Amino acid sequence: MNDAVKLRESIGAKVQRLAWTSEVANSLKEEIDGLQAIGSLIIPLEPGGWWHQYVCQQHHTELLFDPLAADATEFHCPHGCVVEGAEHRGAWLVYKHQLLARIALQAAAVYAGLRDYTYAELSKRLIVEYAAQFPLYPVHPDAQPWMLKGRAFHQALTESIWSTTLIRAYVLLVDEGIVFSSDEQQKVDKFLHLLEESMRAYRRILIHERNNAENNYTAWLNASLACVYAARGERHELEALIEAEGGFRHHLSIGVKQDQIEFEGSTYYHVFVLRAYLIFAEMAKRCEKDLYACEGSQGQSMRGMVEALAELADDQGVLPALHDGPMERLPYAREIAEVAELGLNHYAVEGLVPILREAYRQMGSADGSRCGLEALLYGATPSLEITPMALMKPRGSKLWPASGFVVGRHADNPLSFLVDFGEHGGAHGHLDKLHVTLMHKRQTLTPDFGVVPYGSTLRPWFSETASHNTVSLGGKSQDEHTGRCLRFEQTEATTYAWLQSDTAYFGCRLNRHLLLTSDWLLDWFEVTLTSEDPQSIEWWMHPIAAPQSKQLVELSFADKAIYPPIHIQPNLPELPIVGRFSPEESNVCVKYLLKNGDQLHQTALAHPGQELLTVRTPGHSIDPSVPLTALLHRQFSKYASFIHVYRVGAGAMLAYCFADNRLGITADGRTTTVQLIPEQGLLIV
Ligand SMILES: [Zn+2]
Ligand SMILES: [Zn+2]
Numbered sequence: 001m002n003d004a005v006k007l008r009e010s011i012g013a014k015v016q017r018l019a020w021t022s023e024v025a026n027s028l029k030e031e032i033d034g035l036q037a038i039g040s041l042i043i044p045l046e047p048g049g050w051w052h053q054y055v056c057q058q059h060h061t062e063l064l065f066d067p068l069a070a071d072a073t074e075f076h077c078p079h080g081c082v083v084e085g086a087e088h089r090g091a092w093l094v095y096k097h098q099l100l101a102r103i104a105l106q107a108a109a110v111y112a113g114l115r116d117y118t119y120a121e122l123s124k125r126l127i128v129e130y131a132a133q134f135p136l137y138p139v140h141p142d143a144q145p146w147m148l149k150g151r152a153f154h155q156a157l158t159e160s161i162w163s164t165t166l167i168r169a170y171v172l173l174v175d176e177g178i179v180f181s182s183d184e185q186q187k188v189d190k191f192l193h194l195l196e197e198s199m200r201a202y203r204r205i206l207i208h209e210r211n212n213a214e215n216n217y218t219a220w221l222n223a224s225l226a227c228v229y230a231a232r233g234e235r236h237e238l239e240a241l242i243e244a245e246g247g248f249r250h251h252l253s254i255g256v257k258q259d260q261i262e263f264e265g266s267t268y269y270h271v272f273v274l275r276a277y278l279i280f281a282e283m284a285k286r287c288e289k290d291l292y293a294c295e296g297s298q299g300q301s302m303r304g305m306v307e308a309l310a311e312l313a314d315d316q317g318v319l320p321a322l323h324d325g326p327m328e329r330l331p332y333a334r335e336i337a338e339v340a341e342l343g344l345n346h347y348a349v350e351g352l353v354p355i356l357r358e359a360y361r362q363m364g365s366a367d368g369s370r371c372g373l374e375a376l377l378y379g380a381t382p383s384l385e386i387t388p389m390a391l392m393k394p395r396g397s398k399l400w401p402a403s404g405f406v407v408g409r410h411a412d413n414p415l416s417f418l419v420d421f422g423e424h425g426g427a428h429g430h431l432d433k434l435h436v437t438l439m440h441k442r443q444t445l446t447p448d449f450g451v452v453p454y455g456s457t458l459r460p461w462f463s464e465t466a467s468h469n470t471v472s473l474g475g476k477s478q479d480e481h482t483g484r485c486l487r488f489e490q491t492e493a494t495t496y497a498w499l500q501s502d503t504a505y506f507g508c509r510l511n512r513h514l515l516l517t518s519d520w521l522l523d524w525f526e527v528t529l530t531s532e533d534p535q536s537i538e539w540w541m542h543p544i545a546a547p548q549s550k551q552l553v554e555l556s557f558a559d560k561a562i563y564p565p566i567h568i569q570p571n572l573p574e575l576p577i578v579g580r581f582s583p584e585e586s587n588v589c590v591k592y593l594l595k596n597g598d599q600l601h602q603t604a605l606a607h608p609g610q611e612l613l614t615v616r617t618p619g620h621s622i623d624p625s626v627p628l629t630a631l632l633h634r635q636f637s638k639y640a641s642f643i644h645v646y647r648v649g650a651g652a653m654l655a656y657c658f659a660d661n662r663l664g665i666t667a668d669g670r671t672t673t674v675q676l677i678p679e680q681g682l683l684i685v
Contacts, residue, residue: 010175011112011376020369020383024376025113028106032119040070041103041122043129047137048097048153049090052454056081059625060458060618062329063088065095079625087455094153098331100126101162105169106373112176113376120178127170128184131191148202148217151194156202157217160224163195164279167227171286174231192228199225203246213246214254216262216269219276222248223283230283238287242294248280253296260304261403265425267312268325268332268450274305275335278342292346306343310351311398311407312418315441317354320418321450322405324428324463327621333362334374341378350390357384397495397516399488406488408495412518414441414648415600419514420448421483421499431477432468433501434512436523438646443594445543449620458624461572465540467617471510471527471642472538475566478504487681493517498681507531513682515674519667520652524676525642539633539642545592546629547602547614551581552590566615566632578629579614581606588612589651590631601651605643605663610635641676 015021035041054063056077063075063083075088107123110116137151150159170188174180180188203221207213222241226248229238242248255273256262262270281291281302295301313319319336321327337359340352357368365371370379394411404422418437423429430448438446446469451462461467465477472478483501490496494517501510508531513524527537555563555578565574581588583606590602606612612633619626633642645652645665655664662675662685675685 009380011109011172012115014376014380015113018380018382021113021376021379024370024372025110027371028373028376029110029114029116029119032103032107032110032122035067035103036122038068038070040068041100041126042070043100043126043133044071044093044096045133045136046093047151048094048158049087050154050455051091051094051158053087054091054095055453055456056083057457059623060452060456061623061625062453063091065092065099067099078623090154091455094158097152098158098162098165101130101165101169102373104130105165105172105377108169108172108176109373109376111178112172120173120176123169123173124178124180124184127166127173128180128187130166131187134191135194148205151198156198157220160199160202160217160220163224164220164227164276167192167224167231168279168282171227171231192231196225196228199228207246213251214263216255216264216273216276218246218251219255219273219280222246222251223276223279226280226283230286233287235287235289238284239289242284242289242291248277248284248291249294249296252277252294252300253298256296256300256305257400257402258298258300259400259402260300260308261400261405262305263403263423263426264323264428265403265405265420265422266323266325266428267309267319267321269323269428270305270308271319271332271335271339274302274309275339277302277305278339302343303347303349306339306347306349306352308400309340309343309355310349311395312405313351313355313358314439314444315354315416316443317356317358318444318447319355320437320444321448321621322420323425323430323432323448324451327447327450328362329622330363333359334372337363337372337374338378341374341380345378345380350387351395353384353386353390357386360384397488397490397497399485399497401485404483404485406485406497406499406514408497408514408516408521410495410516410518413516413521414598415439415516415521415646416441417514417516417521417523419497419499419512421485421501423482424480429480430463430468431465431480432463432470433478433481433483433504434499434510434525435468435470436512436514437469438521438600440594440598440600440648442596442598445545445592445594445600446541447544447620449542452621452624456624457571458618460569461618461624462621464568464572466538466566466568466575467540467542469541470512470539471504471525472540473505473508473529474536475538475568476505477568483510494684496682513676515682515684517672519670520645520647520665522663522665522674522682523642523644523646524663524682526676527640527642529638531638534636534638536634536636537640539640541631541633541644542617542628543592543631544620544628545594547590547592547631549581549588549590551584551588552579552614553582554579563613573618575630576616577613577632578616581612581614583612586656587654591651599648601647601649603645603647603651603654604631604633605654605656606633607635607641607656609637610640610642 104126148156487498
């Protein structure tokens with residue numbers, strides 16, 4: 001079957017063609033049956049609030065949502081807390097409304113796949129009931145002042161996303177020949193009319209009054225409107241929206257940088273905006289307008305955006321949580337599955353397969369095979385096996401010069417790195433310049449931790465410098481700023497990246513040099529202060545596996561006077577210093593035990609005047625209540641250089657010569673000497 005035919009293929013035809021689909025369709029059907037049987041598929045009359053408030057203020061974990069519950073007034077945290085209150089209930093209602101819209105689409109898909117009319121009826125009932133309910137929702141009085149106020153939700157944004165799911169269900173039913181009575185159709189038409197008015201009004205405010213066309217909201221307002229136009233077959237309106245100010249093409253030009261990453265530098269918002277574009281394109285296609293090859297003014301494209309995901313993911317297919325966004329969350333996994341399936345269909349980007357497998361694992365598949373609604377709707381290939389061809393083509397290193405990311409990879413080294421030096425990223429940025437994520441092919445050791453739901457009081461921790469793998473001064477976070485890449489060189493033997501930043505702090509220059517060979521990764525971080533006084537210069541590293549070392553001594557209560565806890569800011573918890581390394585021959589050796597028993601070794605050079613400590617910090621954003629142990633390498637000085645080498649198998653030994661700034665790295669009996677020369681960077685000598 002050629003690609004053009006496959007893209008127009010109905011779900012029924014897909015169920016005939018692909019072996020995995022009937023099992024998926026049947027399990028979706030059973031899920032609906034379970035919800036029906038327990039009486040959970042009742043539309044609440046109250047509008048939804050703001051989902052970010054669905055968080056436990058004690059543990060900072062997202063609260064649990066039980067899809068089987070018809071209604072709820074108390075809410076449970078994974079650690080057993082029970083919370084109540086209007087904000088939590090408003091947030092719960094968001095999940096509930098999203099679930100019901102999703103079930104409308106799921107039931108339509110089950111009907112399309114299995115031809116059981118009961119499910120078409122259910123889908124239609126939910127659509128018509130929502131259509132009838134929508135005019136009764138007031139424009140939300142409880143929304144936060146900065147929000148574009150919605151009707152069915154606090155936020156117009158949530159409303160636009162929800163509406164696309166509902167309208168996708170509607171057009172799928174119509175495609176499948178389901179007839180709406182004139183009364184039902186009137187309700188749907190009124191809903192579409194009101195929705196159109198709302199979305200147009202929101203666009204006017206956002207694009208013309210707030211001058212904020214590049215906002216990720218705009219992509220969703222456009223997607224929602226495109227759904228309305230496609231549902232009504234209004235091709236001219238849809239075409240006008242493609243070309244309008246803040247429309248599809250314009251947003252692609254201003255909301256995405258020329259290196260194909262969404263302008264906020266956040267993986268989550270990249271996926272978020274890409275998904276809105278793909279919905280727009282799906283609706284345009286219904287109006288015989290093909291946008292899949294559409295480009296922004298600097299070549300930005302949906303293909304480029306899915307390719308960026310394939311390049312950014314680690315070797316297990318996990319996307320890094322750059323800037324704001326969750327590390328792992330079921331609704332996000334579904335969004336990833338949707339854009340990756342569509343990317344695979346439309347652009348045949350093989351590198352999306354590991355991402356899909358990981359998304360399906362997070363959605364509950366034990367082996368990463370397809371499951372869930374996204375598979376049935378958007379999956380179109382026979383399997384998600386990684387082909388031997390794909391395994392033969394390891395990904396190389398990559399620089400995103402406009403967004404400010406570098407990935408370093410070497411075919412023979414299981415270690416790789418990702419560094420962030422780019423623009424702050426607006427409201428969703430973190431104070432994280434020159435942050436490095438260290439990855440092993442089986443598990444990322446020092447991931448970016450993303451962020452907890454925004455309603456948590458711990459949210460600021462996740463954007464502070466000290467929660468990233470970079471350098472802070474005096475416990476204070478960096479200023480919002482942009483770093484630069486002075487050098488990016490990839491040869492067969494090495495990848496070298498030199499990143500610099502001189503506006504993180506007044507009178508301070510940061511230089512980070514990363515050199516990856518087939519055998520090890522060298523991280524050489526130099527900090528130079530031009531200010532009068534020395535300061536505490538702090539190099540942070542946040543592994544998700546506990547650091548192990550014979551040289552590590554736990555600190556007792558009595559040591560607290562010498563090693564007082566670290567204060568980041570008044571509203572955040574103190575960070576206790578819990579251990580201290582005693583260097584031998586200036587080397588500190590640390591080991592990390594990864595999944596599957598893999599070991600990763602770190603050798604740190606402890607210069608005179610430096611100390612290496614372990615610090616207890618909040619956990620990552622999935623569960624901040626499970627603390628982690630960070631490494632803090634620090635020096636009170638006007639100059640510091642922090643030198644670390646990472647290796648698998650066994651640790652390297654380091655010998656440093658002050659006179660000429662040379663470092664000997666010895667591993668398996670072989671010594672490589674590198675030299676850092678101020679104007680030239682790192683050289684292998
Ligand atoms: Zn709790
Ligand atoms: Zn971050």
